[in-house]
Amino acid sequence: MAGPRVALFVTCLVDMFRPSVGFATVKLLTGAGCTVEVPAAQTCCGQPAWNSGDRESAKAVARGVIAAFEGYDHVVVPSGSCAATIVRDYGEMFRDDGEWQARARELAGRTHEITSFLTDVLKVKTVCQAVAGSATYHDSCSGLRSLGVSAQPRQLLASVEGLDLREMEDPDVCCGFGGLFCVKYPDISNVMVSDKTRDIAGTGADMVLAGDLGCLMNMAGKARREGRTFQARHVVEVLAGDMQTPAIGESE
Amino acid sequence: MSHSSPTTPAFRANVRAALDNTNLQAALRGQRGNFVRKRAAAREALPEFDALRDHARDIKNHTLANLDRYLEIYEKNVTESGGTVHWAETAEDARRIVLEICQSVGAKTVNKGKTMISEECGINDHLQANGITPVETDLGEYIIQLRGEAPSHILAPAIHVTVAEVEAAFRQFHDDLDPARDLSDIASLQVEARGRLRAKYFEAEVGITGANLLIAETGQSVIVTNEGNGDLSQSLPKVHIVMASLEKVVPTLEDASTVLRVLARSATGQEAAVYTTFSKGPRRAGDPDGPEQYHVVLLDNGRSGMLGTEFEEMLRCIRCGACMNHCPVYQAVGGHAYGWVYPGPMGAVLTPGLIGVEQGGQLPNASTFCGRCEAVCPMRIPLPKMMRNWREREFEKKLTPKAMRSGLGLWAWFARRPWAYRTGTRVANRVLKTLGKKGSFSSLPLAGGWTDHRDFPAPQSGGTFMDQWKAVRR
Known part of the structure; x- marks a missing residue:
């Protein structure tokens, strides 16, 4: 029996900055028996406009997403934040448009963040990978609080052979990225990311892992500026055993 | 410092100043995580806590949907007990009403329990300008009154002040304080403040308190404190004035009890505050003590305009402070940067509602939408969603840069x-x-x-x- 037909929504940041996250996601999905497709008409989920109060632009972009991902069994996203926009916000976005709201809700019902899709939908309990080293996992906010992603990535990471998983202090406190927030309020964002890199370094782990590239670029960028030695990687890279790719912000 | 002119439009400059203020940063860092740990422990110890939150939310939703009815019942019961309800549409109305009451009894000194509504109305400045001395009796409020500041937290008004700064304020303003006296720790500062304040309780002609709740079916006002200062402020003077905003009302005593159960746990992690005091009307014949007059100033000041809008849910807020205790933005900059009475996530939603999005619009923008505030709010107020709604209002009004x-x-x-x-x-x-x-x-x-x-x-x-x-x- 053929596995589910899954569409990958790669997200704008992964598309542009870190395609290896997309390929690692495909590898995990294929390994779990899915048939993966990447709809060519995808762009961005529309969150930048939505969170800036530009409802009309957000709706225009969301309509494209809804149309592009019609007909797949599941839509999987290597980002809790973009997944949450589809799952939680699209319905509210189209509150005055019954037809599109119904389509938005239908899409929301089959859209998943990657690690929770693996554990909760595909019932994957372990990944067959070995990675020597230590890691600490940062809970990106939207994935954690809008989608309940917390135990799932940790469960999968615990199955990686040789990986020493350590908890930092306040893993669930925001890193200060917040999309446009980090450039709109750089001073506050800087305090938040400085606290975060300090807490990461406090674990002594070789790397920080998270499920959102925005947060990771923020933490990696700060760590480099501070001369810290830990690496930053998307959680799927470790789960897929892709440790050859240079870490975020490192030269190739 | 008065709240009459918000500095909220200068939020960015306020933030810069807050980050450069080493005392403030030391104070914020010193208490980092304390409230968070205490709330978490309290929640852990009460398995039905989250169910209580749902119940409390439903009580408030029902009340807001029938607010006019419950306020009328409340007023009727206050009146029957011999008290008076004064309806204040604006802060200016509230200032006028409070001053008139004080002047009617020839008050020279007014003792104050902690009340954010008084802050919102600028009562202290107004009394002072009219020759009446307001004395803050909550320790935190007392400290910032000495320092000429506004509260930086709705629960812990002096949370931005270090122990050394409190000592410096006492040494500056407490005449005849022995220079050799040790005031280097919190306990010694408390003893010193208590000694000063005890004397004041017997001088005041009027006591002003806030209200955590107003109970419609009984006509009672409820204050929740840890120092007992509110009780002395309201029971010793001849006149007790309660200042409360109109969304503080709940239908029944039973409803009040539900809200109280989530309030203290969310605020300080206590099962209940040290003092929870119910007041009703003036002293009756045969009562051993209590005020001769009991007044309630019910403030609207823009709140009724939020009813029926996408911001109505904000009126469920019970002022526990959990949102700011858990907010990484508040924890980085402290409360004064927000520039008006209410800081943190609840302030970021309420402030534009009360002073206008033109003036308050910076606050709902200064959020990563991390959602920690909503996750801990005992009344389950969707704070990030409402901050986003404000951004939408700004965008519609072309206020977005x-x-x-x-x-x-x-x-x-x-x-x-x-x-x-x-x-x-x-x-x-x-x-x-x-x-x-x-x-x-x-x-x-x-x-x-x-x-x-x-x-x-x-x-x-x-x-x-x-x-x-x-x-x-x-």
Whole structure:
């Protein structure tokens, strides 16, 4: 029996900055028996406009997403934040448009963040990978609080052979990225990311892992500026055993 | 410092000043996580806590849907007990009413329990301008009154002050204080403040308190304190004035009990505050003590305008402070940066509602939408969603900065056209890759907001994911 037909929504940041996250996601999905497709008409989920109060632009972009991902069994996203926009916000976005709201809700019902899709939908309990080293996992906010992603990535990471998983202090406190927030309020964002890199370094782990590239670029960028030695990687890279790719912000 | 003119529009400058203030940063860092741990422990110890939150939310929703009815019942019961309800549509009305009551009994000194509504109305400045001395009796409020400041937290008004700064204030303002006296720790400061305040309780003709709750079926007002200062402030003087905003009402005593059970746990992690005091009307014949007059000043000040709008849920707020205790933005800058009475996430939603989004619009923008506030709110107020609603109001009114509006417009144009978007990302990817050979940028044109504080990671080689995917699938 053929596995589910899954569409990958790669997200704008992964598309542009870190395609290896997309390929690692495909590898995990294929390994779990899915048939993966990447709809060519995808762009961005529309969150930048939505969170800036530009409802009309957000709706225009969301309509494209809804149309592009019609007909797949599941839509999987290597980002809790973009997944949450589809799952939680699209319905509210189209509150005055019954037809599109119904389509938005239908899409929301089959859209998943990657690690929770693996554990909760595909019932994957372990990944067959070995990675020597230590890691600490940062809970990106939207994935954690809008989608309940917390135990799932940790469960999968615990199955990686040789990986020493350590908890930092306040893993669930925001890193200060917040999309446009980090450039709109750089001073506050800087305090938040400085606290975060300090807490990461406090674990002594070789790397920080998270499920959102925005947060990771923020933490990696700060760590480099501070001369810290830990690496930053998307959680799927470790789960897929892709440790050859240079870490975020490192030269190739 | 008065709240009559908000500095909220200067939020960015306030933030800079707050981050450069080493005493403030030391105070904020010193208590980091305390409230968070205490609330978590209290929640852990009460298995039905989250169910109680649902119940409390439902009580408030029902009350707000029938607010006029419950306020009328409340007024009727206050009146029957011999008290008087004064309806204050604006802060100015409230100032006038309070002053008139004070003047009617020839008051020279007014003792105050902690009340944010008094802060919102600028009562202290108004009394002082009319020759009446307000004395704050809550320790935190007392400290900031000495320092000439406004509260920086709705629960812990002096949370921004270090122990050394409290000592300095006492030494400056407490006459005849022995210079040799040790005031280097919190306990010794408490003893000193208590000694000063005890004497004041018997001088005041009027006591003003806030109210955590008003109970419609009984006509009672409820205050929740840990120092007992509120009780002395309201029971010793001849006149007790309760200042409360109109959404504080709940239908029944039973409802009040539900709200109280989530309030203290969310606020300080206590099962109940040290003092929870129910007051009703003036002293009756045969009562051993109590005020001769009991007045309630019910403030609207813009709240009724939030009813029936997408901001109505904000009126469920019970002022526990959990949102600011858990907010990384508040924890970084403290409460004064918010520039008006209410800081933190609840302030970021309420402030634009009360002083207008034109003045208060910075606050709902200064959020990462991390959602920690909503996660801990005992009344389950969707704070991030309402901050986003304010941003939408700003966008509709064209208050959003021009550069951002046009940037979003341009971005949306591309995002709606996959072919153009592909070309755009391809070009941007190549440019960034070519320039960022070292793996990241230490500076980047137009990205100073990012690169002033951190490096900017460059794209991986090989082009965008979509281009690579197309190539491998060919």
